[in-house]
Amino acid sequence: MTKLPDLEAWAIFAAVAELRSFSGAAAALGLGKSTVSKAVSRLEAQLGQSLFHRTSRRLALTEAARPLAERAQRMVAEARGAEEIARDSATTTAGRVRLAAPMSFGALKVAPVLAAFLRAHPAVEVELHFSDARVDIVAEGYDLALRIADLEDSSLLARRLCGIPGHIVAAPAYLAQHGRPVHAGELGAHRLLGYTNRPGPWRLRGPGGAEVVVHATGPLSANSGDALVPALLAGLGIARLPGFIIGPHLASGALEAILPEWNPPPTALHLLTPPGNLRPARVEALIAWLARYLRD
Structure with missing residues (x-):
C-alpha cells in the first residue's frame, strides 16, 4: 500500500x-x-x-x-x-443543487416553484430528478429530496412540510354502472385501480376507529398516479389518489369522491437531506424556498 x-x-x-x-x-x-x-x-x-x-x-x-x-x-x-x-x-448562493422529487407532485408543484427560485437566484443550477421510486439520496449524491410517505427511522434529516390528503374517487359513469359503495367493506367487490409504488392492500380507517383492509384488483395498476387518471375518467374503476393529482377533476365533476368518512391514512410531504448540519448556501437557499412555497 x-x-x-x-x-x-x-x-x-x-x-x-x-x-x-x-x-x-x-x-x-x-x-x-x-x-x-x-x-x-x-x-x-x-x-x-x-x-x-x-x-x-x-x-x-x-x-x-x-x-x-x-x-x-x-x-x-x-x-x-x-x-x-x-x-x-x-x-455564495451559486453552483449546482441536485434535487429528487416524486414524479407527479414534482411536475405539478415543484417545477413551478423552481422556476421562481431560479429567477431569484440566477447563479444557481438545479438538477431535478423525478421518480416515484424511493431514491437513496446519500448513495446517489443528491443534496435533498422531497418524499410523500410515512417515514421510517433513518439517518436522514427530515422536515415535514405539509399534509397530503388522499381521496377514494371514481367517475360518475362507473358509479352509475356498478353502484356507489356506502361502506369500505364493499370495495372488494369493485374494480380497483392500483398504485404499485405503494403495494399491498388498502388499509382504511372509518367512523369510530373501525378498520377495513381491501385487496385491490382491477384492470390497471401503474407506478404513476397520473397514469391511472385516464382510466378513472373512462369509468374503468375506483382509485385512491392524492388531492394534488385529482383535485381539478373533482372540482369539474369529472370525478367524485366516495366514502369520505373512509379516507386513506394521512401522509405528508417531507424534505429530506443527508446527515450533517453543514450545507452550502445554495442548498440552504433552496431548502428555505421549498419550505416556504410548498408548506401549504
Missing part, C-alpha cells in the same frame, strides 16, 4: 524555507518551535537527505532542497486555493 505524503511536514518545511527561520515559521503557523523542528527532521528522514544548512547565525537551503521548497510552496498555495473555493461555495 502506498504511504501517503506527510503534508503537514511539507507545509512546515515550505514556511521555514520561505522565512529562513524555525522560530519565524513557528510564529507564523501558530506552532511550537519544537513541533516545527520535529516536522522538518521527520521530512529529512523520509527523504534521506538534509534540507537546511544550520549555523548559529544562518539557516540556508541545501542545493537539493531548493527545488523541493518551490514544490512545497506550490502545494501550500494549491491547498489554500482549494480552501478558498470551498469557503466561497459554502457562503
Whole structure:
C-alpha cells in the first residue's frame, strides 16, 4: 500500500524555507518551535537527505532542497486555493443543487416553484430528478429530496412540510354502472385501480376507529398516479389518489369522491437531506424556498 505524503511536514518545511527561520515559521503557523523542528527532521528522514544548512547565525537551503521548497510552496498555495473555493461555495448562493422529487407532485408543484427560485437566484443550477421510486439520496449524491410517505427511522434529516390528503374517487359513469359503495367493506367487490409504488392492500380507517383492509384488483395498476387518471375518467374503476393529482377533476365533476368518512391514512410531504448540519448556501437557499412555497 502506498504511504501517503506527510503534508503537514511539507507545509512546515515550505514556511521555514520561505522565512529562513524555525522560530519565524513557528510564529507564523501558530506552532511550537519544537513541533516545527520535529516536522522538518521527520521530512529529512523520509527523504534521506538534509534540507537546511544550520549555523548559529544562518539557516540556508541545501542545493537539493531548493527545488523541493518551490514544490512545497506550490502545494501550500494549491491547498489554500482549494480552501478558498470551498469557503466561497459554502457562503455564495451559486453552483449546482441536485434535487429528487416524486414524479407527479414534482411536475405539478415543484417545477413551478423552481422556476421562481431560479429567477431569484440566477447563479444557481438545479438538477431535478423525478421518480416515484424511493431514491437513496446519500448513495446517489443528491443534496435533498422531497418524499410523500410515512417515514421510517433513518439517518436522514427530515422536515415535514405539509399534509397530503388522499381521496377514494371514481367517475360518475362507473358509479352509475356498478353502484356507489356506502361502506369500505364493499370495495372488494369493485374494480380497483392500483398504485404499485405503494403495494399491498388498502388499509382504511372509518367512523369510530373501525378498520377495513381491501385487496385491490382491477384492470390497471401503474407506478404513476397520473397514469391511472385516464382510466378513472373512462369509468374503468375506483382509485385512491392524492388531492394534488385529482383535485381539478373533482372540482369539474369529472370525478367524485366516495366514502369520505373512509379516507386513506394521512401522509405528508417531507424534505429530506443527508446527515450533517453543514450545507452550502445554495442548498440552504433552496431548502428555505421549498419550505416556504410548498408548506401549504
